[in-house]
Amino acid sequence: MSTDAEAVVLVGGKGVRLRPLTLSAPKPMLPTAGVPFLSHLLSRLRAIGVRHVVLGTSYKAEVFAEHFGDGSELGLDLEYVVEEEPLDTAGAIRNVADRLSAPDVLVFNGDILSGVDLGALLAAHRADAADVTLHLVRVDDPRRFGCVPTDADGRVTAFLEKTDDPPVDQINAGCYVFRREVIDAIPAGRPVSVERETFPGLLAGGSRVAGFVDSSYWLDMGTPAAFVRGSADLVRGVVPSAALPGEPGEALLLPGAEVAADAVARGGSTVGAGCTVEAGAHVDGSTLFDGARVGADAVVERSVLGAGAVVGPGAVLRDVVVGDGATIGAGCELLDGLRVWPGVELPPGGVRFSAD
Structure with missing residues (x-):
């Protein structure tokens, strides 16, 4: 044609x-x-x-x-x-x-x-x-x-x-x-x-x-919330695309991505190359750029993790953006449109952060 x-x-x-x-x-x-x-x-x-x-x-x-x-x-x-x-x-x-x-x-x-x-x-x-x-x-x-x-x-x-x-x-x-x-x-x-x-x-x-x-x-696709939604809709096949590197489904795992047997990746999530989602973690409707790591029992919902970003064990992220190479300490809670700049390290200890 x-x-x-x-x-x-x-x-x-x-x-x-x-x-x-x-x-x-x-x-x-x-x-x-x-x-x-x-x-x-x-x-x-x-x-x-x-x-x-x-x-x-x-x-x-x-x-x-x-x-x-x-x-x-x-x-x-x-x-x-x-x-x-x-x-x-x-x-x-x-x-x-x-x-x-x-x-x-x-x-x-x-x-x-x-x-x-x-x-x-x-x-x-x-x-x-x-x-x-x-x-x-x-x-x-x-x-x-x-x-x-x-x-x-x-x-x-x-x-x-x-x-x-x-x-x-x-x-x-x-x-x-x-x-x-x-x-x-x-x-x-x-x-x-x-x-x-x-x-x-x-x-x-x-x-x-x-x-x-x-x-x-x-x-x-100009905002973080729209970016996450659009990516998830592509993964789930809501918007068909011949460029999708895999079959439509609840999650797209790129080469080298590892998701623990009792972890969950769903909602149109993308788990980038070399990413790790550890035991008990939940990744829902989110995009993980290459090399990101989600610790045990952490929750990542409707969020974006930049390349090499780290989310500590037990942390909770909902509707946030984490820049390349940033670290979210164990037990932290990030909510409501918060943005973490590249390389920032948030200490562990159950601290709650919100864009509001």
Whole structure:
């Protein structure tokens, strides 16, 4: 299967909301269900026949090329364009225009986990002869987002700011299909917002801006809680991914991971390479980066342990992030969004810590 469409993935953000995890790696490169998060999207592009993908990078740009290279191992042709100064979404798209040649270009925000049918999205764009097609996802609570209403013909009519009384439940899902000519028309060399400038300008000029509306799985992976949930959903197969290094199930154990016979790993947990989960420990809905260790009878729920992090015996962690190489002393209790920076050592002794 092949298509004459190309793809652009915007991966230049610093991932501030995910610190300390993103101190050592860009957000799209964080281990997510056993592989860098970006791998899941790249596998989906490969599946619909896209071969040429351009990554718009900035923060720790070298990490992407070091891992993925030219993309040949994935069956892709990958290129990298570094954004020297922040250009906003449309500006970042325009910044890679000279690497594109196909008539249609799929564009993605690199921190979204989605179950949208990309083949159907591209087909709808072409059938509508649209200038731009936006993936719009229906959400239960649209008050946290700007809304994007559409008319009876599926054309986008406006881009509305956040409000306590949104008129529709459709939001911009961070995935688009552009005609190449639209990308070329974006002003070059300066920041440009798709939602505040590009899309409203297209509407005002009479261009066809279409909405592809569905209720597929959609998650902004920008916070620790969302990151943990997204990884767990990938492991459990809630969001299918050809990049998952194993069969979907309650837990994904990577090579060299050891889970004691009477320990429990469940809820879509990932136990990274070389990790150890000792006797009586419970790991539930959590992500353990390579080399992490969970001591006997410890409890780790909905949390992330960075590479080489250590959780002492009997410790309890719920909804927390532990940075690379940090140590949580025996009997400690960490709760409610607490973040432990890399290398920090919390002493044993039953101390209770909370982000509140």
